[in-house]
Amino acid sequence: MIIVTGGSSGLGKAITQDLRSTGEKVITLSRRKNIDEKDHFSCDITNYKSLKEIYLEFHKRNYKLKALINCAGIASMNLAITTPASTTEKIIRTNLIGTIFANQIFSPLLIKNKVGRIINFSTIAVHIGLKGESVYVASKAGVEGFSRVFAKELAPFNITVNCIAPGPIRTNLIRGISDKQINNIVKNQIIKKEMSSSAIVEITKILLRDESQFITGEVINVGGV
Amino acid sequence: MTSEDIIKIIKEVVEEDIEINDQSQLVGGESSLDSMGLVQLCLVLEERSIEDGFSFDWTSEKALSSLNSIFKSPKTLSLEYNRQLKSNKK
Numbered sequence: 264m265i266i267v268t269g270g271s272s273g274l275g276k277a278i279t280q281d282l283r284s285t286g287e288k289v290i291t292l293s294r295r296k297n298i299d300e301k302d303h304f305s306c307d308i309t310n311y312k313s314l315k316e317i318y319l320e321f322h323k324r325n326y327k328l329k330a331l332i333n334c335a336g337i338a339s340m341n342l343a344i345t346t347p348a349s350t351t352e353k354i355i356r357t358n359l360i361g362t363i364f365a366n367q368i369f370s371p372l373l374i375k376n377k378v379g380r381i382i383n384f385s386t387i388a389v390h391i392g393l394k395g396e397s398v399y400v401a402s403k404a405g406v407e408g409f410s411r412v413f414a415k416e417l418a419p420f421n422i423t424v425n426c427i428a429p430g431p432i433r434t435n436l437i438r439g440i441s442d443k444q445i446n447n448i449v450k451n452q453i454i455k456k457e458m459s460s461s462a463i464v465e466i467t468k469i470l471l472r473d474e475s476q477f478i479t480g481e482v483i484n485v486g487g488v
Numbered sequence: 489m490t491s492e493d494i495i496k497i498i499k500e501v502v503e504e505d506i507e508i509n510d511q512s513q514l515v516g517g518e519s520s521l522d523s524m525g526l527v528q529l530c531l532v533l534e535e536r537s538i539e540d541g542f543s544f545d546w547t548s549e550k551a552l553s554s555l556n557s558i559f560k561s562p563k564t565l566s567l568e569y570n571r572q573l574k575s576n577k578k
Binding site: 319322323347367372374416419420479 | 524525528529530531534538543547
């Protein structure tokens, strides 16, 4: 079984659909309710207690976890000094604290198996450092730092922890970003082409493979920096 | 959960018949447990707690305290386990 947070929209949904098409059991966690699907749990990933309850439910059902993929995230593009305090807190809580909580709470299910994969999502903007993305970049830089250290803590259990840092992909996450801003990011990539979700799905599947057991603590900047 | 139960779990986790008593340090310099062993100990205690009808929380502020850490010794860990068991039965 694989858990995908943020699995009901955007990249998370693309990854979920692809893995399910290969016969994998994928459980999605997201804020969305009323999804008519038995393998979906509605929750707020910034709520430690609600994630813990889901973990205990998985434990009760004796689920064997193979991988945790953390796609849940939000974005808001503003100059740092014009970003409302509430927006700053929401971005840090969802992108950084929510990702840390999911790693902390669900990793024991991997530790018990003494093997597994954790994939957290960052952004190529961390490396590029674009104006107007300071808070978002701060949240994702935190995810990268956490992942590098967590990789060391889980290595004795044969669990790898990596980050995928995509360039801009036209999903709801970046619906507020203009074409000019997207082009500005893309021209900073080594491969100066916009990527689609399918490129990220393929990289995710590479990291999930047994052959990727020695790739850990890495940030894969997709498109190159 | 007695101190002896905790010691038995620790010996199973480290897979050695180590010298340990109910006052032995569980984290830090003199500990028989490395970080991997500590994680495994927490997971075994969680398994036991679920069997006992609650979920053992090893992430409390107290767990991190240098003076009153629940991981100070098998005895302190046993006391904390039993405290949580009792408070969850209320």
